[in-house]
Amino acid sequence: MRLAGFFVFAVAVILLPILFPDNYFVTVVGIAAGLHVILAVGLNLLMGYAGQISLGHAAFFGMGGYASAILTTRWEWPGWLAMLAGLLVAGTIAWLLARPILRLRGHYLAMATLGFGVIIHVLMVQATEWTGGPDGLGNIPPLNLLGWTVDSDRQWYWVIAVAMLLVIGLSLNLVDSRIGRALRAVRSAELAAQMMGIDTARAKTQVFVVSALFAAFAGSLFAHQQAFVSPDSFSLMISVELVTMVVLGGMASTFGAACGAIALTLLHEGLVVFEDYEMLIHGALLMAVMIFLPQGLFVGLTQGVHRGWTWIASRRGAKEPHHPAVS
Amino acid sequence: MLKSGLLRIFLTTIFFAGVNLANAAEPIKIGTFLSITGPASFLGDPELKTLQMVVEDFNAKGGLNGRKIELVHYDTGGNAREALNFVKRLIRKDQVDVIVGGTTSGDTLAVMPEVEKAGISLISLAGAVEIIEPVRKWVFKVAHTDRMAAAKIFEDLKKRHLTKVALITGDGGFDKSGRAQILELAPEYGITLVADESYSNKDTDMTAPLTKIRATDAQAIINFGFGQAPAIVTKNIKQLGIDLPVYQSHGVASKTFIDLAGEAAEGVRLPAAALVVAEQLPDTDPQKPVLLAYKKEYEAKHGAVSTFGGHAYDGVMIAAEAIKRAGGTDKTQVRDEIEKTSGFIGTAGIFHMTPEDHMGLNLDAFKMVEIRDGGWKIVE
Numbered sequence: 013m014r015l016a017g018f019f020v021f022a023v024a025v026i027l028l029p030i031l032f033p034d035n036y037f038v039t040v041v042g043i044a045a046g047l048h049v050i051l052a053v054g055l056n057l058l059m060g061y062a063g064q065i066s067l068g069h070a071a072f073f074g075m076g077g078y079a080s081a082i083l084t085t086r087w088e089w090p091g092w093l094a095m096l097a098g099l100l101v102a103g104t105i106a107w108l109l110a111r112p113i114l115r116l117r118g119h120y121l122a123m124a125t126l127g128f129g130v131i132i133h134v135l136m137v138q139a140t141e142w143t144g145g146p147d148g149l150g151n152i153p154p155l156n157l158l159g160w161t162v163d164s165d166r167q168w169y170w171v172i173a174v175a176m177l178l179v180i181g182l183s184l185n186l187v188d189s190r191i192g193r194a195l196r197a198v199r200s201a202e203l204a205a206q207m208m209g210i211d212t213a214r215a216k217t218q219v220f221v222v223s224a225l226f227a228a229f230a231g232s233l234f235a236h237q238q239a240f241v242s243p244d245s246f247s248l249m250i251s252v253e254l255v256t257m258v259v260l261g262g263m264a265s266t267f268g269a270a271c272g273a274i275a276l277t278l279l280h281e282g283l284v285v286f287e288d289y290e291m292l293i294h295g296a297l298l299m300a301v302m303i304f305l306p307q308g309l310f311v312g313l314t315q316g317v318h319r320g321w322t323w324i325a326s327r328r329g330a331k332e333p334h335h336p337a338v339s
Numbered sequence: 340m341l342k343s344g345l346l347r348i349f350l351t352t353i354f355f356a357g358v359n360l361a362n363a364a365e366p367i368k369i370g371t372f373l374s375i376t377g378p379a380s381f382l383g384d385p386e387l388k389t390l391q392m393v394v395e396d397f398n399a400k401g402g403l404n405g406r407k408i409e410l411v412h413y414d415t416g417g418n419a420r421e422a423l424n425f426v427k428r429l430i431r432k433d434q435v436d437v438i439v440g441g442t443t444s445g446d447t448l449a450v451m452p453e454v455e456k457a458g459i460s461l462i463s464l465a466g467a468v469e470i471i472e473p474v475r476k477w478v479f480k481v482a483h484t485d486r487m488a489a490a491k492i493f494e495d496l497k498k499r500h501l502t503k504v505a506l507i508t509g510d511g512g513f514d515k516s517g518r519a520q521i522l523e524l525a526p527e528y529g530i531t532l533v534a535d536e537s538y539s540n541k542d543t544d545m546t547a548p549l550t551k552i553r554a555t556d557a558q559a560i561i562n563f564g565f566g567q568a569p570a571i572v573t574k575n576i577k578q579l580g581i582d583l584p585v586y587q588s589h590g591v592a593s594k595t596f597i598d599l600a601g602e603a604a605e606g607v608r609l610p611a612a613a614l615v616v617a618e619q620l621p622d623t624d625p626q627k628p629v630l631l632a633y634k635k636e637y638e639a640k641h642g643a644v645s646t647f648g649g650h651a652y653d654g655v656m657i658a659a660e661a662i663k664r665a666g667g668t669d670k671t672q673v674r675d676e677i678e679k680t681s682g683f684i685g686t687a688g689i690f691h692m693t694p695e696d697h698m699g700l701n702l703d704a705f706k707m708v709e710i711r712d713g714g715w716k717i718v719e
Contacts, residue, residue, distance in 0.1 A: 036432040044424070137510060146512040147445045147467065148419060150452055163456075165431075239452035242419040242445060284413065284428070 017267055018177075018184060025173050029166060039165040041281050043237060046172035047230050048273035050179045052257040054226025056269035059258050061187060062219045063199030064114060065122050068129025069254050072224040074136060074246030075102040076231025081149045081241045082142060091155040095232040099225055106224030110217035129251050136243040148242025155236040168237050175233060176270075179226055183266045186222070195219055196264075260301060262308025271310035366409040367402070367668055369394065369658060370435030372425040372450075373464075374442040377417035378511075378540070378566055381595055383442040385648030386464055387412060388641050390439065393655050396636075403659055404666065411435055417442070419449035426450040430457045436668040437661075439654040441465050442647075445512040451478055460674045462658055464650040466589070467516045471697040479677055479697045481653040481687055483589055483612065483705055485517040485563075486524065491610035491705045492561060492586045493528035495718075501584065505534035505557035507548055507572060509564040514540070517563035517588055533557045540568045545575045553581050565590030570599035577603035584608065589705070593645035597713055608718065610705040612646040614686045615715045629684045649686030657683060657690065 032038045055069050079098030083089040089097070113124050136143045143149065155162045155171070162171050186192050194215045197205035205212050235241050253276065261272020279297065283290045305312030371390055374383035394410045397403055411433045413425035422441065429435045430453070437460045441447030444467035451470070454461040454477050461478050463470050468484040496504065506521055508514040518535075525532055533555045536548035549572070552560060560583050562572045569591045576585055585607045587596070592611035597604050613620060617630035633652050637644050660683065661676035662668060680699065683690040688704025708715045 036428070040427050040431050140515060145515045146510070147448050147469075147516065150448055152452075238423060238449075239456075240419075240423065240449050242449055244419040244421075244445070244449075281428075284425075287414065 015181075015184065018181060021180070021267070021270070022177050025177065029169050033166070037278070037281065039169050041277060043165065043168050043172050045274045045277040046169075046176045047234055047237075048254075048257060048277050049176050049270045050230040050233075051227055051254050052261065052269040052273035053179055053183050053266055054223045054230075055254050056258045056261075056263065056266065057183060057186065057195075057219050057226075058223040059255070060264035060269065061192060061199065062195040062216055064216060064220070065118075065255070066125040066220075066223070067122050067248070067251050067255065068125040068127070068132070069223070069227055070246045070248070070250035071129045071132035072102045072106065072227035073231040073234070073250070074132060074241075074243075075105065076228030077235040077241045077246065078136065078143060078149075078231075079228070080232040080235040081152050084153055084236075085149060085151060091153070091232075091236055092157065095229070098228050098232050102224045102228030102231075103221050106221045107217065110220040111213060114213070114216045114220060126248070126251075129248055133243055133247055136246060143243070146243060148240060148244075150240045152235050152239045152241070154239070155233070162236070172233060172237070175229065179229070180266060180270060187266065191215060191218060199264075256298065260298065260309055262311030265308070265311050268308050268310035272308065275309055366407040367404070367662060368409050368411060368433060368435040369655065370426075370429035370433060370438045371410065371412045371440035372415050372422050372429065372438070372446065373412065373440050374417040374446065375414040377415075379417045379443050381593060381645070382464075382565070382647040383414070383417075385637075385641070385645050386440070386442060386651035389637065389648040389651040390655055392636065392640065393652060393659075397659065403662055408659075412440075415442070415446055417446070419445045422446035423449045423453060426453055430454075430459055435459070436670070437658045437673055438462070439464070439651070439658055443512060444470065444516060447478075447480075451475060454478065459670055460658070460661075460677055462654040462677070464647070464654055466513060468520065469516070474695060474697050477674060479657075479692065481657065481685065481690070481698065482647075482650045483610075483687060483700060484520075484698065485513070485588070486520045487700070487702055487705055488563075488589045488610045489517065489520040489524045490528075490702060491707060492521075492588075492608075493524060493530055494702075495586075495608065495707050496530060496559060497528055499559075499584070501558040502529060503531050503533050503556055503558045505536070505552040505555055505560045505583075506532050507534070507536045507538070507545070507552065507560065507562050509538055509540040509568045511540050511564065511566075513588075513590055514564045517590075521561065521563065538568065538572075540564065540566060542568065543571065545572045546579060549575050549579055549581065553579060557583060559584045559586060561586045563588045563590070567599060570596055570604075573600040573607060574603045589646065592708075593647070594643045595645075597710060604710045604713075606709060606711075608707060608709045611708045611715065612649060612687045612704065613706050614644060614646050614649045616706055616708055616717050619715075619717050625684055626686075626689065630686055633686055646686070653683075653685035653687050653690070656685065 028038050058064050058066055076098040079101055080094045083094035083097055084091055116124050137146050162168055194210045197210055198212050198215055202212050257272040257276050258269050262268025283293055286293055301309055373386050375387055390410055394408045397408050402408055415422040429438055439462045441463040444465040447463040447465045447470050455475055463480040464482055466482050466485050468486045470480050508518040534552045536551055538545045538548055562569050569587055587607055587609040589610050592615055613626050614630050617634055620627045634644050657680050661673050664676045665672040678692055678694060680690050680692045688700045690699040692699035706717050707719050709718045
């Protein structure tokens with residue numbers, strides 16, 4: 013029952029390309045949305061559950077992307093090995109960085125993570141010999157998984173869908189585990205958590221590393237899927253967009269983050285037709301959501317539906333309905 | 340039996356005639372993705388205006404092959420990630436027949452794997468030589484390469500017997516690519532680089548690297564970049580009282596540069612397309628009528644021309660002529676016809692494309708111009 017939402021979501025993800033096999037919004041936008049979901053769900057572990065902000069998450073995304081790009085084009089490593097290397101690099105850096113950086117709180121943490129993101133971005137632009145500089149690296153070979161080459165949009169959809177479901181499943185389990193409870197305790201009151209015997213520094217480090225690993229994983233997939241990486245894809249703006257996704261969807265809810273990621277990706281695609289007014293409408297919509305649904309799109313709407321349901325039920329004089337799982 | 344057979348043929352004929360009619364009525368779709376906003380907007384803006392103007396002209400004359408042309412355009416803001424998203428949209432959603440665009444090299448390089456995979460012709464308006472070297476099946480370009488600009492500058496330096504040169508470049512894609520070409524070509528022309536300084540394109544003052552250059556025994560300064568930065572460099576050189584010949588790249592071949600740099604721009608030399616000096620060309624020059632016609636039409640609608648709008652003109656005209664010769668929009672046929680473009684007189688020069696050369700311009704396409712009295716003057 014706890015995973016009911018997960019199965020509904022999985023069925024929807026599987027049915028979409030079967031019902032609409034050549035729909036642009038499924039096979040092209042869907043892939044972008046899937047990658048954003050992985051990133052947002054990872055960031056949500058850190059932001060939503062542990063209550064730590066990160067304005068430099070695109071850096072880990074970029075590490076995965078560039079690791080795959082550089083290792084597969086320059087040294088012709090197989091894709092999966094390059095991906096592992098990317099995970100290793102991002103994980104190690106996150107681990108080394110976590111203790112000093114997560115001692116900071118609030119604005120200071122925001123500044124520190126922002127600085128980290130900018131440093132990595134500058135490295136991507138300036139280390140031309142390795143990264144190709146501002147023009148980026150192209151001709152990244154398609155991903156090869158056990159002899160199966162992932163090349164077409166449809167194949168990519170499946171790969172990203174599986175990766176996304178894996179990340180969501182992991183995240184749901186993590187949140188409901190001992191670590192997840194420790195994280196929520198850290199968010200509510202760090203001092204109280206310490207009093208309860210929780211090693212808060214360790215808990216925060218763990219979640220930071222997991223979050224970075226998810227981002228690097230998405231980065232590797234992104235690099236192969238686009239066959240091209242450039243610093244533009246890992247800039248400060250992307251970090252900010254990721255934070256927006258988490259907040260828009262609803263913090264401390266895995267499906268909230270996923271919903272925010274999908275909503276923002278679709279919104280961007282849908283508003284393109286308005287050309288010059290795109291950013292205007294985009295901003296206005298975000299403001300409206302934050303004013304009227306401060307808990308976020310997903311959490312706010314599910315609560316609204318739940319409240320409506322209770323109201324109807326009470327009018328009918330029926331029993332209190334079963335609470336749907338919001339996780 | 341016979342009757343039903345005849346009926347079937349009759350119906351089939353009507354059916355196919357209907358299909359043909361539907362085809363004829365369907366517009367030819369040309370897709371484009373340009374940096375209409377962002378740091379490269381002064382390149383992208385005239386490009387879009389030109390494309391719209393040319394497409395309107397075609398449609399006013401009844402279209403191409405009897406079909407109207409529809410232009411589908413997106414603004415990348417100079418962001419390579421957006422460029423790739425929009426190209427995917429052009430290919431999958433809008434299902435365009437040919438793509439003309441990519442204002443910047445970064446945008447173009449980002450989308451090349453995608454167009455190669457999808458099998459659709461891309462005519463880029465950007466400069467980097469990497470776009471056409473190595474040659475890719477579906478990718479063409481119409482703007483002069485940065486290597487040509489470097490070569491043209493070196494030729495002029497050689498004529499003036501200047502061998503020691505200081506280089507100063509920004510941190511953008513255009514700057515870095517240009518710098519690489521200059522470093523590579525310098526030995527061929529017997530030129531020594533005595534300084535290789537850099538700045539950030541967002542800097543508002545470049546006196547620090549220029550002071551270092553002043554301390555060297557350089558005989559000339561080359562600055563490779565576009566946007567505001569080269570104008571600031573030019574001003575700073577004047578302010579520091581450095582009395583050396585200054586060379587800029589084709590990236591500043593617009594009136595905006597002269598306006599920004601003001602008096603400091605006097606005497607600056609740069610390789611530029613013939614478009615900016617169209618009136619000064621001899622009447623025997625086959626490019627002259629094309630240049631003047633484009634210039635007249637553009638200026639009547641939008642104000643001073645720039646070479647960047649000219650690239651868009653060349654790109655869309657090459658695409659249109661290829662579609663005309665192919666007699667339709669079959670992607671492979673259109674590609675083959677673009678590759679066969681030969682003797683097309685554009686604003687950037689006369690194009691002779693081959694399977695080995697997907698640009699088809701030679702060094703003559705560039706004119707070395709000097710800024711005099713706030714205008715351009717040919718100096719060869």
